[in-house]
Amino acid sequence: MLALSHEAGFKTVTAISERRHEESAKEETKSPKEILHLEALILFSHNKKDEALKLLSKESLDYTPAWMQERPDNIQDFFDKMTIALLSSKPQKLAFLGLFDSLGIKDANQFLDEISKAGIEKDLAIKKQLLEVLKTYETHKLSENELISYKIFLWFLENEAASEKFCFHPFRINQLNGTLQNLMEAFTEFHKLEVLEDFENYLIKLKALPHQVQEAMDLMSYQKTLRIIPPTMVLIKSANIAIEMASPVEENIFYKTFAEALKRGKFQDSSTWIAKLEAILKEKVIPIFEELKSHCLDLVKDSDWNSGASSLPDGKEYYASRLRFHTTTSHSAEEIHALGESEVVKIHKELRELLAEEGFSDENKSVCELLQLFGKQKNFYFSNDSVGREKCLQKFQAILDRSRVFFEDYFDKKPSYPLEIRPVPKEKEEGAPGAYYYQPSLDGTRLGSFFANLRNMKEMPTYLMPTLTIHEGEPGHHFQLALQSEINLPLFRKIGEYTGYVEGWALYTEKLAYEEGFFEINADKIGHLTDELLRAARLVVDTGIHHYKWTRDKAIDYLSFATGYELSASVTEVDRYFVLPGQACAYKIGQLKIMELREKAKKELGSHFDIREFHNAVLELGAAPLEILEEVIHDYISKIKKRKLSLV
Structure with a gap:
């Protein structure tokens, strides 16, 4: 060889x-x-x-x-x-x-x-x-x-x-972004079902599904020999997802996806195709997910509710490597923890001032308590039914339309791919975050998609929606990732996913919206600061769990105290951090770096600073490690200075 x-x-x-x-x-x-x-x-x-x-x-x-x-x-x-x-x-x-x-x-x-x-x-x-x-x-x-x-x-x-x-440290089966979610997406989101050959390939791939699930179970068994076992709640939530994916044939997500597409296509002999599908589900797919459910529950007796990265073999070194991977910086866990604590204090002060303007000014109450009182106002919530969910999606669209007009003068490069707003599929609601984004396919045939989790409308107050739209839509994730796929870059850069840059950009655009007056009423400003507070608190909680060995309960209590989040929302957030060590730290680290670079450019270029040129320099790079972004911005500043001198 x-x-x-x-x-x-x-x-x-x-x-x-x-x-x-x-x-x-x-x-x-x-x-x-x-x-x-x-x-x-x-x-x-x-x-x-x-x-x-x-x-x-x-x-x-x-x-x-x-x-x-x-x-x-x-x-x-x-x-x-x-x-x-x-x-x-x-x-x-x-x-x-x-x-x-x-x-x-x-x-x-x-x-x-x-x-x-x-x-x-x-x-x-x-x-x-x-x-x-x-x-x-x-x-x-x-x-x-x-x-x-x-x-x-x-x-x-x-x-x-x-x-x-550390290649065997990650939990491939989890409630957030592992094998189960990837399989669901492979069959329900990213497999076109338009011509008969598509349906044939769907069935061929469905027959292969049990093999991949078996590989995942074999890997979990191997990890157990290395003392790498997912936390208890991860196993329980994964078992629940497996139960959902083992639903009876006509209720099964794979059946519904296939049958509905077949019906839309009005193909002849559709009953034959359905019979083939039913046989594969009954004989192969449903049994393997039932086996996976049992496999997860069998591991529960050997698991721990509080096992962060530090509890794994070479755990602290592993966590340091994940911080490096996600933030793309060399910041230590101690530095990130301290940064998070200082950011929480700063944002609490801003929030207390805004809350006082809205009539919530009791000095004997913490910011958390004031936020909870503020959030109990009924006018912030849609009804927890299909009508309320539809109205919520319509409001998201209205906010997106307004953002496109508002930011017209801040960018001279814009993606051509459109963006759609969709609810998170029912099968994914339990483990999914409040919102997430899928970039468009490189050929443009699949739109960019902003998914909102509408499992409980009490978790989607209207004052959080403008910030969420900016972050997931425009000029956040969709703007950056869709543009990245369109500009002339090598393929590996078109599809790059460096968390510090990607999430840092989305959080930077939230702050840009706040600075430039996109949030017109205090409620929306409070919503923005609440979201920023979450990202700051994540620095504390993520490092707390994985470096300082916090228990799950301590992490939930801190997050609820710092952010005013309801218990259910805090639980979902904290359980996410257990699955993805270091990932939650990338948001704030990336945002602060981009803001630092913008301020450096403003200071050095003075009247020659153009926000559109700065944004071009960041966006034309595409996703990259933050240390490389810093080099690129330094070069951009030098070029503008030379251009300025040539005009003297």
């Missing part, structure tokens, strides 16, 4: 294992047809659809591109090929990106990801060997844009290599 090095040649699309025997490597080699499909995908991602379609017209059995055997001299080609290497074993990610459908490659949507122990090890081996190749390029020969791409990819690969010892 060829090593991925400059001397030995270049063979990325073969799924290179961790130096296994040659016969194992041979089994993992991509077929010429698969290679051709992936090559076409790269062309399409560069807006070269005609070239991609022309390539697909070739006789695929004879297709062997030159880059299979040699290292590209052009680093842009390397970026494309390494992206293929990383995506070729992730059919669910490819379906999410929405590239193959646009090229008429239907059979690519028959498969699910490999999530086994061997698959995780193989993926890590590919990344380590890609790192070897990347380091062979001479950076002084790269263009400015190539160097930025190099630094981003280097950061990613070095971080992955440094975290190798």
Whole structure:
């Protein structure tokens, strides 16, 4: 087997294992047809659809591109090929990106990801060997844009290599964003059901579902031998989701998705398709989810309600690596904890002043108590029924429409992809956050989607809705991520997901809205500060759980005290932090960094500072580690200074 090095040649699309025997490597080699499909995908991602379609017209059995055997001299080609290497074993990610459908490659949507122990090890081996190749390029020969791409990819690969010892620490089965949620999305959100071939592929993929669930259970069993067991509430909530996914056939989410699409298509012989679906659900899908439910509940006896990252093997080091991964900074847990405490105090002071203006000024009451009193006003809530939920969605749309007009002069680059506002699917409500966003497919056939969790309308007061719309919609997530997918970047940067940047940007736009007067009434300003308070409190709670070994109850109590959140909302938040160590810290860290860079640009550029140019510099980079964003903004400031001098 060829090593991925400059001397030995270049063979990325073969799924290179961790130096296994040659016969194992041979089994993992991509077929010429698969290679051709992936090559076409790269062309399409560069807006070269005609070239991609022309390539697909070739006789695929004879297709062997030159880059299979040699290292590209052009680093842009390397970026494309390494992206293929990383995506070729992730059919669910490819379906999410929405590239193959646009090229008429239907059979690519028959498969699910490999999530086994061997698959995780193989993926890590590919990344380590890609790192070897990347380091062979001479950076002084790269263009400015190539160097930025190099630094981003280097950061990613070095971080992955440094975290190798923790590759089995994450909980793949959880209530928030693991295998269960990914499977649900693979079948209900990201699998088009338009022509008969789509339905056939759906059934083929559904037959493969039990294998992936079994891989997840096998992985959980292996993790148990390493003393890595999810917290008790994670297991219980995951078991509840498995019960939902094992619903009787006609109530099952997979059945409803398939049957409703089949009915819309008005296909002949639909009863035959339904019979096939029912058989797969009864014989394969429902039994495996029932088994998963039992597997989760069996682990409960060995679990603990309070097991944060520090309770895992090498736990504090693991948590430090997750903070590094999510915040993309070198801040320690102690620094982040202290920052959170100071931010909470600052925001409490601002809130107390605004609450006093609204008649809530009892000095004997904490900010938490005042927020709870403020939040009990009935006029802030829609009815907890279908009528109330529909009115809520309409209000979100009205806020979005107003934001587009309000921010017109703050940005001169805007995404062309539209945004839709949807309720979180019933099957996902229990473990889902208050809202989340899905970016559009790269081909534009799937819209950007802002999902609002309407499980309990008491958790969606109207004064929180403007900030939520800014964060998830425009100019927050949709604005940034949709634009990122449209601008001319290598594919790996189009799909980059650096939490500190992505969530930091969304939180920055909330603050921008607050500073510039988008929130017109005190209630909406209080709503904004309440959300910002949550992000500050997260710094304290996340580090409290995972570094200082707080109990779940202590974390819930602190979050409720700091934010005024109802108990149910605090429980959902805290249980999320147990699943994703460090992730919740990225929001505030990213926001503060972007604001720091904006103030630096304002100070150094004076009257030559243009908010639109600053936003261009941030957005045109696309998602990246914050330390690289800082370099880019420093370069932007230098260029504006030079331009200013040239005009003197």
